[in-house]
Each structure stands twice: as structure tokens, then as C-alpha cells.
Amino acid sequence: MTYTDLFLINQKKQVKQKAEEIGWNIPQKNIEINIIESETLEKIRNEIEKKEKALNIVKSQNKELNKKVADEKNVDVILSPTTRPPKSDLNYSLFKKLARNNIAIANTFQELNEHKIRYKANKLREWKQNYQIAEKTGTTYIITTFPKTKYDLRDPKNLAILLENHGISEKTIKQNQKDLIKGGDLNEG
Amino acid sequence: MKDKPPALREKHRYIRYEICCETELEFGEAISTLWKSIEEYMGVESLSDGEVWIIKNKYDEKQQEGVIKVQKDLTEQVISALTLISNFGNSEGFVVCKNVSGTIKKV
Numbered sequence: 042m043t044y045t046d047l048f049l050i051n052q053k054k055q056v057k058q059k060a061e062e063i064g065w066n067i068p069q070k071n072i073e074i075n076i077i078e079s080e081t082l083e084k085i086r087n088e089i090e091k092k093e094k095a096l097n098i099v100k101s102q103n104k105e106l107n108k109k110v111a112d113e114k115n116v117d118v119i120l121s122p123t124t125r126p127p128k129s130d131l132n133y134s135l136f137k138k139l140a141r142n143n144i145a146i147a148n149t150f151q152e153l154n155e156h157k158i159r160y161k162a163n164k165l166r167e168w169k170q171n172y173q174i175a176e177k178t179g180t181t182y183i184i185t186t187f188p189k190t191k192y193d194l195r196d197p198k199n200l201a202i203l204l205e206n207h208g209i210s211e212k213t214i215k216q217n218q219k220d221l222i223k224g225g226d227l228n229e230g
Numbered sequence: 231m232k233d234k235p236p237a238l239r240e241k242h243r244y245i246r247y248e249i250c251c252e253t254e255l256e257f258g259e260a261i262s263t264l265w266k267s268i269e270e271y272m273g274v275e276s277l278s279d280g281e282v283w284i285i286k287n288k289y290d291e292k293q294q295e296g297v298i299k300v301q302k303d304l305t306e307q308v309i310s311a312l313t314l315i316s317n318f319g320n321s322e323g324f325v326v327c328k329n330v331s332g333t334i335k336k337v
Contacts, residue, residue, distance in 0.1 A: 154316040191250075192252065192316075192322035192324060193322075194324065195313055195324060196313070196326040199309050199310075199313040199326065200313060202313070203309070203310040206307065206310050
């Protein structure tokens with residue numbers, strides 16, 4: 042089975058080429074990805090209304106806003122929801138709510154790149170915690186590279202080894218993202 | 231001093247890596263980043279058990295490829311450490327582990 046990254050679909054040619062070279066599978070399906078970075082719920086709702094058919098991804102690090110976004114059924118993914126590990130803003134009840142509304146949670150590999158070793162360790166621990174709660178509640182959990190340049194990419198097999206070392210299944214970069222792109226039932230397993 | 235008998239010797243793996251970086255790197259520049267990342271990730275204890283060795287002869291400056299020798303049990307840890315690299319000095323870059331093999335010829 043091949044590895045899929047949601048955020049490679051609408052990338053520049055250079056990035057796509059490099060990604061395919063190192064083993065990522067880029068779906069040929071035309072999907073519009075709508076990344077929303079607003080700070081109020083109203084603005085988010087407005088932007089979703091404009092592009093209902095797109096894959097709506099909300100990027101917010103506001104704890105209260107994330108709670109409200111979890112109730113929105115038209116949101117597909119919440120991206121990088123926490124800022125300060127090890128105290129994760131995510132909890133069991135929020136995950137349950139997300140599972141009920143078919144919303145996925147995503148962490149990006151870039152979160153690891155930008156910081157010092159202690160931060161990296163805490164971040165990896167936070168990912169593990171998120172994964173464990175997601176497994177228990179049936180929430181879809183994904184990890185993406187979210188590349189800005191081609192140097193933000195990583196070999197998917199190496200990434201899978203890193204995640205498995207920390208107790209996270211490679212499903213987070215294989216099956217879950219494929220299901221999201223297909224628009225199938227996210228919580229199927 | 232006599233070598234250990236074959237049954238007691240630790241098994242090794244050879245990892246072929248490729249550096250994808252903005253600039254072409256010499257061995258010295260590459261090795262310092264690789265070591266730093268491996269040290270940070272594995273710590274001194276695992277590093278002493280792992281017998282990690284970045285082989286100088288096998289480094290190809292044109293292709294930006296090289297080989298790392300490591301004990302079998304710690305192969306995954308070294309690959310994880312290399313995955314976490316995002317910079318070589320001031321230039322952006324990353325490392326791809328292309329192949330893992332038990333013999334240096336095959337890798």
C-alpha cells in the first residue's frame with residue numbers, strides 16, 4: 042500500500058516531483074483544499090459557505106475556538122490544534138465530539154522542525170497521547186508533512202519508522218488520509 | 231587479543247542515506263549534522279551500545295550519498311534520528327534512508 046499526503050495535492054510542481062521521487066503517492070483526483078485561518082467562528086462559517094464542496098481544514102491554535110469548531114459538521118480537519126506541549130489542549134471529550142461529527146485531527150511534521158530538542162520530545166509525546174485517545178474514541182488522526190518547500194518533505198517510510206518508534210501506527214499517514222480524500226467513512230478503521 | 235566467536239558477535243546493518251540539501255555538502259559538514267542529530271535522539275547510552283559508524287570512504291560528494299554502520303537492534307532509532315534533521319548549517323535539507331542491508335556490498 043502506498044503513502045498519501047493530503048497537502049501534496051495542491052503543491053508546486055517542484056514539490057510534487059520530489060515527493061513522488063521519495064515515495065509519496067499523489068492522488069490524481071481534483072480536490073479543492075480550503076485552509077481557513079480565521080480567529081472567529083463566524084468568519085470560519087462564512088468561508089466554509091463559500092466553498093462547501095472543498096475539503097475544509099481549520100488551522101487554529103485557540104483552545105476555545107477549537108471546541109466550537111468541533112461542533113461544526115462541515116469542517117473536515119482541524120490542523121495543528123495545540124501550541125504548548127506537554128499540556129495538550131485536546132482532551133477525551135473533545136475527541137469524542139470530533140468523532141461524532143466526522144472531523145479529523147491533524148498534526149504536521151513541521152511542528153517538530155522549528156524547535157529545540159526538549160520541545161521535540163514533548164511534541165512527540167503529545168502526538169502519542171493524541172493517537173492513543175483517537176484510537177479509543179474512533180477519531181481520525183493524521184500526520185502530514187505540510188510542506189512549504191521541497192526541503193520540508195520526508196521519506197514516508199522513514200516517517201513511518203519514526204512514528205512506529207513512538208507507538209503511532211503508520212495508518213496515520215497511509216489509510217486515514219486516503220479515506221479523507223475519497224470522502225469515505227472516516228471512522229471505519 | 232582474540233576476536234569473539236561468531237555466535238557472540240553483534241549483527242550489523244548498513245544504512246544507505248542520501249542528503250537532499252540546497253547546497254552541496256562536504257563530508258565534514260554532513261557528518262557534524264548527522265552526528266548531532268543521532269546523539270540528540272539516541273543519547274550517549276544507546277550510542278555506545280549501537281556502535282554507530284558513519285563511513286568516510288563510502289561518502290559520495292557528487293551524489294550526496296553515504297553509508298552508516300549500526301548494530302541491528304538500533305537501526306530504526308538511527309533512521310528516526312536522521313528523519314528529524316531539517317537543517318545542514320544554514321541551509322535547509324533532509325535525509326532519505328534509501329536502503330538497509332546486512333552487507334556493505336549489497337547496500
